[in-house]
Amino acid sequence: MQGFFLGVALVLGGLMLVSLYRGVFGPTVLDRLVGVNAIGSKTVVLLVTIGVLYRRVDMFVDIALAYALLNFIAVLAAARYFQKRKGLRSTKQPKGIIISGEEL
């Protein structure tokens, strides 16, 4: 059973790398925020899995609880901060946006 949970922790780490791509290369600031939020919600599960691996679940559950609240506060504060900012759009135009008229 410990080997299964070790595999689960490794798969969660790999999926966090997938979300980290969006956090690093996101076209806008809000894309990066989406990636970081996804990483945070995976980290909560990963912390409890690490607690099962080390047989100290009672300690790691409290850490995971604090991390869930901290992730929520961080994302909420960043979203409230960036909604008033100029320069939120990416510098280069996204690929799918249709501009009426050819000249740009």
Added chain:
Amino acid sequence: MIDFMVVVLVAAGLVFFLGGGVGILRFPDFYSRLHPAGKLDTSGSVLAMSGLALFVLFPITLESVLTSLKILLIVVIVFLTSPTATHAIVDAGVRAGLEPWQKPGGQAEP
């Protein structure tokens, strides 16, 4: 039997997390990327946390029951906070004036 149920629940949670990761990676737009990010992470969390709580619960003592209840409390907090965070992000996008993605050539259709 309990181990089998734990494996099924945690593996289902990982499948949901995988879908969320692929959706975040491949959707074309910020608004459409929020859909897997907000939804699949919540359902993946509840499945994986239910499996872990079931694993922690046996053998039943007072401490293991309290730890299992704490894991379910994390699930409740994620269910409250994840939609709120998603709504805050999409509200920031709407107020900043980001246009939604449209299909290339979709403007000409009625």
